[in-house]
Amino acid sequence: MATTNKPAKSTVTDPIGPELKQILRHLKLGKxxxxxxxxxxxxxxxxxGHADFLELVxxxxxxxxxxxxxxxxxxxxGLDPGMRLDTWDETAAVHYDRQLWNELTSLRFLDGPHGALVLGPVGVGKTHLASALGHIAIRRRRTVHASRADKLFKRLKAARLDNTLEAEMRRLAHVELLIIDDFALQGLDSVETTDFYELVVERHRKAATVVTSNREPAEWLAMMADPLLAQSAVDRLTSTAHELIVEGESYRQRQRPSHHNQPTDTGVFVDAKNGDHHAR
The missing domain is CATH 1.20.5 (Single alpha-helices involved in coiled-coils or other helix-helix interfaces)
Incomplete structure (x- = not known):
C-alpha cells in the first residue's frame, strides 16, 4: 500500500512564554x-543590546x-475628546492669523499669564481651536477647565444654594487655563454678571483665560446687567488677551447630508443633480 508524505504543518511559536505573560500582568504591565x-x-x-531593548519597551x-x-x-x-489639534481641518474654508495661532499653540501665553479671545461667526471652529489649546495644555501637565458659559454660570448659581460658591470660585480662579465657550451668546443677569466680574478679577494677571464668542468685546457690555461691573471685567480681560479672529464659512453647513438620491414621501427617488425621478 502506497503511502503519501503529507507536508508537516508549520507552527508559529509564541515568542513570549506564559511565565513572562503572568509576570507582566502581575506587575500591571499587561499592555x-x-x-x-x-x-x-x-x-x-x-x-x-539588552539595555537598548529595555529602554525601547x-x-x-x-x-x-x-x-x-x-x-x-x-x-x-471638560474637553471634547474629538476637538484636538490633529483633528482640526487645515483645509477648512476659514481664515485667521496663522502666525498668532502658532504662537498660541506654543502655550507661551500661559506664562504671561495672558489670555486669548477667539472671535468669529457661528460654525467657523472657535470651540475646536480653544479646545485644542486645552488638549495641548493637558499633555504638558497644565491644569485646565473648559465649560460653556451658560453652564458655568448655572453651576455657580447652584453653588450658592449649597454654600460651596467660595470653594468653586477658588478652584476656577487657580486653574492654569480656563476656557469659557460661547460667552455672551445670551444676556447675563445681575448674578451672572457679578460672578463673571469676580472670576475675571481673581484671574487677572494670575492665570490664563481663553474665551470664545460670536460677539465683539464691545458688544459684551450691552449683554450684562451691571454696566460698571461689565466694563471693569471686560477691560481687564481684553487688556491681557491675544485676539484671534476666525472668519469664513460655517463648517456645520459644509457637513450637511447630501440630497443626492434622497427618497421622497411617495417612495420615489429624486436625483438632486438633474431632477430625474426614479421608482423605488
Missing part, C-alpha cells in the same frame, strides 16, 4: 504584550500611560 512581539522582532533585526509603556492619563485629565477638564 506591553500588545507590542512586545514586534519589539522583539525589531531588536533581533537591529541587534539591539519601557518607552512604549510610558507613552501608553501618558496617553491614558491625558485622556482621563482631558475628560475631567
Amino acid at each position: 506591553m504584550l500588545d507590542t512586545l512581539p514586534e519589539r522583539l522582532a525589531l531588536a533581533k533585526q537591529q541587534h539591539l 519601557l518607552a512604549d509603556e510610558h507613552s501608553r500611560r501618558e496617553a491614558k492619563s491625558a485622556q482621563l485629565r482631558s475628560r475631567t477638564a
Whole structure:
C-alpha cells in the first residue's frame, strides 16, 4: 500500500512564554504584550543590546500611560475628546492669523499669564481651536477647565444654594487655563454678571483665560446687567488677551447630508443633480 508524505504543518511559536505573560500582568504591565512581539522582532533585526531593548519597551509603556492619563485629565477638564489639534481641518474654508495661532499653540501665553479671545461667526471652529489649546495644555501637565458659559454660570448659581460658591470660585480662579465657550451668546443677569466680574478679577494677571464668542468685546457690555461691573471685567480681560479672529464659512453647513438620491414621501427617488425621478 502506497503511502503519501503529507507536508508537516508549520507552527508559529509564541515568542513570549506564559511565565513572562503572568509576570507582566502581575506587575500591571499587561499592555506591553500588545507590542512586545514586534519589539522583539525589531531588536533581533537591529541587534539591539539588552539595555537598548529595555529602554525601547519601557518607552512604549510610558507613552501608553501618558496617553491614558491625558485622556482621563482631558475628560475631567471638560474637553471634547474629538476637538484636538490633529483633528482640526487645515483645509477648512476659514481664515485667521496663522502666525498668532502658532504662537498660541506654543502655550507661551500661559506664562504671561495672558489670555486669548477667539472671535468669529457661528460654525467657523472657535470651540475646536480653544479646545485644542486645552488638549495641548493637558499633555504638558497644565491644569485646565473648559465649560460653556451658560453652564458655568448655572453651576455657580447652584453653588450658592449649597454654600460651596467660595470653594468653586477658588478652584476656577487657580486653574492654569480656563476656557469659557460661547460667552455672551445670551444676556447675563445681575448674578451672572457679578460672578463673571469676580472670576475675571481673581484671574487677572494670575492665570490664563481663553474665551470664545460670536460677539465683539464691545458688544459684551450691552449683554450684562451691571454696566460698571461689565466694563471693569471686560477691560481687564481684553487688556491681557491675544485676539484671534476666525472668519469664513460655517463648517456645520459644509457637513450637511447630501440630497443626492434622497427618497421622497411617495417612495420615489429624486436625483438632486438633474431632477430625474426614479421608482423605488
